[in-house]
Amino acid sequence: MQFIRPDINLDFIGKRKFAFIFSLIIIAVSIGTLLMHGGPRYGIDFAGGTLIQVKFEKPIEIAQVKAGLSRMDFSQASVQQFGEKGESEYLIRTDAAGVTDQNFNQALRQTLSETTGAAVEIRRVEMVGPQVGKDLREKALKAMFYALLFITVYISGRFELQWLKSAVLAVALIGAVYAFGLLGVSIPFLILIALLVTLALFWFLNLRYAMGAIVALIHDVTITVGVFSLFNKEFTLPIIAALLTIIGYSLNDTIIVFDRIRENSKKLHKNPLASIINRSINETLSRTLLTSLTTLVVVITLFILGGGIIHDFAFALLVGVLIGTYSSIYVASPILLAWQRKSSAG
Amino acid sequence: MKNIAWKPVVIAAVILAAIIYILPTFNTSLWPYKKINLGLDLQGGMHLVLEVETDKTVDGALERIVQDLRERSRREGLQKIQVERSEGNRIQVAISGESNIAGFQELLDAEFRDLREKDRSLAGDQLNLVLDLPETETDRIKELAAAQALETIRNRIDQFGVAEPDIRRQGDRRILIQLPGIKDTERAKELIGRTAQLEFKLVDDQMAPETALQNGPPPGSEVLYQVNVDPNTRRSFKTPFLIKKRTMLTGAYLTDARVRYDQDKRSYYVAIDFDRKGGRIFERVTGDNIHKRLAIVLDNKVHSAPEIQDRIAGGSAVITGSFSAEEAEDLAIVLRAGALPAPVKVLEERTVGPSLGHDSINKGLMSMIVGGILVVIFMAIYYKGAGLLADIALMLNILLMGAGLAAFQATLTLPGIAAFILTIGMAVDANVIIFERIREELNIGKPPRAAVDSGYDRATLTILDANVTTLIAAVVLFQFGTGPVKGFAVTLSLGVIASMFTALVFTRVVFDMFLSGRKVRQISI
Numbered sequence: 001m002q003f004i005r006p007d008i009n010l011d012f013i014g015k016r017k018f019a020f021i022f023s024l025i026i027i028a029v030s031i032g033t034l035l036m037h038g039g040p041r042y043g044i045d046f047a048g049g050t051l052i053q054v055k056f057e058k059p060i061e062i063a064q065v066k067a068g069l070s071r072m073d074f075s076q077a078s079v080q081q082f083g084e085k086g087e088s089e090y091l092i093r094t095d096a097a098g099v100t101d102q103n104f105n106q107a108l109r110q111t112l113s114e115t116t117g118a119a120v121e122i123r124r125v126e127m128v129g130p131q132v133g134k135d136l137r138e139k140a141l142k143a144m145f146y147a148l149l150f151i152t153v154y155i156s157g158r159f160e161l162q163w164l165k166s167a168v169l170a171v172a173l174i175g176a177v178y179a180f181g182l183l184g185v186s187i188p189f190l191i192l193i194a195l196l197v198t199l200a201l202f203w204f205l206n207l208r209y210a211m212g213a214i215v216a217l218i219h220d221v222t223i224t225v226g227v228f229s230l231f232n233k234e235f236t237l238p239i240i241a242a243l244l245t246i247i248g249y250s251l252n253d254t255i256i257v258f259d260r261i262r263e264n265s266k267k268l269h270k271n272p273l274a275s276i277i278n279r280s281i282n283e284t285l286s287r288t289l290l291t292s293l294t295t296l297v298v299v300i301t302l303f304i305l306g307g308g309i310i311h312d313f314a315f316a317l318l319v320g321v322l323i324g325t326y327s328s329i330y331v332a333s334p335i336l337l338a339w340q341r342k343s344s345a346g
Numbered sequence: 347m348k349n350i351a352w353k354p355v356v357i358a359a360v361i362l363a364a365i366i367y368i369l370p371t372f373n374t375s376l377w378p379y380k381k382i383n384l385g386l387d388l389q390g391g392m393h394l395v396l397e398v399e400t401d402k403t404v405d406g407a408l409e410r411i412v413q414d415l416r417e418r419s420r421r422e423g424l425q426k427i428q429v430e431r432s433e434g435n436r437i438q439v440a441i442s443g444e445s446n447i448a449g450f451q452e453l454l455d456a457e458f459r460d461l462r463e464k465d466r467s468l469a470g471d472q473l474n475l476v477l478d479l480p481e482t483e484t485d486r487i488k489e490l491a492a493a494q495a496l497e498t499i500r501n502r503i504d505q506f507g508v509a510e511p512d513i514r515r516q517g518d519r520r521i522l523i524q525l526p527g528i529k530d531t532e533r534a535k536e537l538i539g540r541t542a543q544l545e546f547k548l549v550d551d552q553m554a555p556e557t558a559l560q561n562g563p564p565p566g567s568e569v570l571y572q573v574n575v576d577p578n579t580r581r582s583f584k585t586p587f588l589i590k591k592r593t594m595l596t597g598a599y600l601t602d603a604r605v606r607y608d609q610d611k612r613s614y615y616v617a618i619d620f621d622r623k624g625g626r627i628f629e630r631v632t633g634d635n636i637h638k639r640l641a642i643v644l645d646n647k648v649h650s651a652p653e654i655q656d657r658i659a660g661g662s663a664v665i666t667g668s669f670s671a672e673e674a675e676d677l678a679i680v681l682r683a684g685a686l687p688a689p690v691k692v693l694e695e696r697t698v699g700p701s702l703g704h705d706s707i708n709k710g711l712m713s714m715i716v717g718g719i720l721v722v723i724f725m726a727i728y729y730k731g732a733g734l735l736a737d738i739a740l741m742l743n744i745l746l747m748g749a750g751l752a753a754f755q756a757t758l759t760l761p762g763i764a765a766f767i768l769t770i771g772m773a774v775d776a777n778v779i780i781f782e783r784i785r786e787e788l789n790i791g792k793p794p795r796a797a798v799d800s801g802y803d804r805a806t807l808t809i810l811d812a813n814v815t816t817l818i819a820a821v822v823l824f825q826f827g828t829g830p831v832k833g834f835a836v837t838l839s840l841g842v843i844a845s846m847f848t849a850l851v852f853t854r855v856v857f858d859m860f861l862s863g864r865k866v867r868q869i870s871i
Contacts, residue, residue: 001727001728001729001730002728002785006785006786006789053702055701103532104532105531105532106532121699121701122699123698123699123701123702124696124697124698124699124702125531125695125696125697126695126696126697127692127694127695127696128693128694129691129692129693129694131397131693132395132693132694136828139826139827139828140826142826143822143823143825143826143827146822146825146826147818147819147822147823150818150822151815151818151819154814154815154818155811155815158811158814237827237828237830237831238761238764238830238831238834240823240831241761241823241827241831241834241835244819244820244822244823245768245816245819245820245838247815247819248815248816248817248818248819248820249772249815249816249819251812251815252775252812252815252816255808255811255812255815256779256808256812259807259808259811263804283786284782286782287778287779287782287783290728290778290782291772291775291778291779293724294721294724294725294771294772294774294775294778295768295771295772295775296771297717297720297721297724297771298713298717298718298720298721298767298768298770298771299767299768299771301713301716301717301720301767302713302717302764302767302768304713305709305712305713305716306709306710306713306764306767307705307706307709307710309387309706309760310706310709310710310760310761310764313761313764314764317768
């Protein structure tokens with residue numbers, strides 16, 4: 001059985017202008033929605049605060065929960081339905097940390113069961129102080145940074161087989177980040193600087209495959225973050241884990257295509273690069289789609305059946321895998337071509 | 347393939363080892379007795395990060411030095427001398443008169459060598475000194491306080507009785523506590539967070555506490571409260587006491603504390619024993635102050651203030667109050683385990699009830715089974731015989747991951763289950779890449795044997811690259827992650843490594859065995 005015929009020949013490269021515009025639009029929307037919301041919406045892991053998951057033994061209206069909370073001077077808390085409908089589970093959230101002191105659980109249980117007339121089970125309490133929130137935020141950003149750094153070094157070394165250049169790259173990158181770190185630049189800007197330095201170095205060191213892969217990676221992460229912001233979902237620790245997994249995984253398809261482009265470049269070096277790239281994408285199309293398909297199948301299962309706690313995590317992976325597949329065809333490879341056009345023109 | 351003979355042996359050994367390691371998870375009585383640990387988010391429990399407020403320990407140390415300086419100066423007969431605490435952990439001293447200055451200098455040199463002179467100025471015949479503790483000394487005090495707090499909390503939890511608690515230092519001043527399976531989280535939190543500074547102080551009878559509240563307490567005394575909670579209405583009542591600041595005896599001399607039941611009053615109390623030195627102090631204090639009231643103060647709250655009837659020898663005392671059995675038990679535990687050297691603050695708390703953890707496991711397993719079956723069916727239909735082989739490799743992959751978790755004693759968390767599920771989708775990727783390549787080679791007319799060989803050879807590097815990038819992300823995540831996310835990183839890393847083994851080694855050997863020795867015209871792929 002096969003979905004894609006071996007002799008398939010679609011003109012991907014010819015359509016790259018549309019893809020370019022399409023990508024630009026979603027990136028613009030992603031950055032726009034981030035700006036509108038004033039940055040990513042941090043969950044309590046990063047912002048600090050308190051989150052309580054309660055379950056009632058019988059169906060309760062959200063208004064009843066809110067009424068109960070306002071009775072115990074807790075009315076600034078937001079209440080949100082959680083999990084499947086009819087399970088009568090709610091998430092109570094407040095920005096204040098440290099409210100869980102002094103028999104808080106017992107008081108909450110008592111008040112809620114009095115106002116709603118149903119027994120309450122407190123299933124989960126998460127309290128993160130502002131200091132810890134700040135620490136976790138920094139840790140998460142550092143994790144993103146180091147993952148990008150190591151992957152950059154690895155693929156620049158592997159794709160181009162020029163480990164010396166990639167060592168130069170690593171040293172320059174670490175040096176730049178260290179220097180700006182001494183100037184007291186905050187971590188998000190450090191990451192931005194590191195990315196710009198990386199791209200500039202790729203340019204000067206003539207590492208075009210690495211350039212294509214990293215641009216595709218930035219593309220994927222930006223859009224995933226943007227979609228999250230668009231749906232007003234919260235960034236928590238597991239979401240960072242999902243983003244890092246996307247960073248690792250979305251490269252897989254790019255690596256497959258690039259390996260084939262290199263293989264074909266040796267075999268068919270008389271052909272123009274555009275046709276080599278297009279041919280390589282077509283030849284590897286079935287595995288690019290199939291590998292993403294098997295992963296999508298399990299991610300969708302997780303999204304539907306995994307329960308409320310894992311829901312957003314699965315959603316991030318879902319978006320990331322889809323975008324990653326698209327970008328390995330429409331973003332990473334066309335960049336190789338754009339590069340060649342530039343260097344032959346100049 | 348020349349080395350075909352040893353590869354099946356290696357595979358058989360790996361499978362055998364995996365089975366040996368996975369079995370204890372289902373039957374704990376089997377060697378090597380290591381089962382897969384479940385994270386707090388799956389088995390329920392409490393995760394706490396505390397901060398030891400070590401600054402307060404330094405504060406206390408400075409306060410004691412100031413008291414000491416005043417007392418020693420008085421004893422040395424020095425006059426016109428003022429010792430005050432000032433901002434930034436400094437001590438300000440103002441002395442007038444030449445002999446006083448000389449005497450004080452002598453005292454400083456002889457008894458207070460730890461103190462550092464920050465500033466010295468002479469105004470007329472008044473000498474102004476600014477003293478403080480050098481950083482090495484304050485750092486030592488802080489370090490000691492944090493280490494002691496860790497020890498004390500560990501003692502308390504041991505005595506409270508929690509199975510497999512994990513208590514460790516995190517950085518300079520933080521303590522990470524993980525209590526799996528704990529039910530009464532509020533009681534545990536109360537027990538851990540209590541300073542439990544037990545002090546015996548005399549009641550100041552020269553003024554009524556109400557007067558002291560209105561006009562301010564006399565020097566050397568302060569107003570402390572006794573808090574009583576009515577067990578029926580749960581309302582609390584505060585009674586003020588005027589207490590002398592000087593501490594006669596502290597809980598540091600305790601050797602034991604036990605819960606006792608008073609049949610007559612139908613209430614619980616805690617009986618405490620002092621060591622020999624504490625017993626002697628207690629005997630002297632009670633002997634010197636007969637018919638005065640001795641307040642038992644715990645964390646600046648008065649528990650009781652009985653009148654001393656007689657000199658008490660033998661070194662034991664009782665603490666009474668309106669305790670429930672649980673409260674008395676907890677008080678005995680904290681007294682036995684000792685006081686915290688500084689108050690602690692809860693920085694982070696994550697509590698998961700056992701029912702939620704159970705739900706999470708069920709939902710995770712459900713998605714794993716459904717996702718797994720879908721992938722298995724897809725592979726079998728799409729690649730027929732070779733797809734079945736990939737399915738067997740997938741089962742082996744799951745077995746290896748489980749065994750790896752048990753062998754490395756890693757913790758399986760809810761995101762870890764998600765990593766399991768994700769790996770099911772990603773593990774077959776390697777086989778997809780290889781099978782597609784083999785199909786390509788077959789399409790250009792290569793015989794099966796050659797097609798399989800070049801399929802594996804050409805795909806191997808691609809698969810390695812693809813997996814290394816995922817592995818890099820997972821390892822970085824492990825370095826920076828906490829709790830559940832760490833579980834995700836470990837499981838994902840294991841999955842990546844296991845899938846490389848199953849896709850590149852296991853399926854290849856099966857292919858080779860199938861193709862060798864026979865003339866195979868067609869392969870099912």
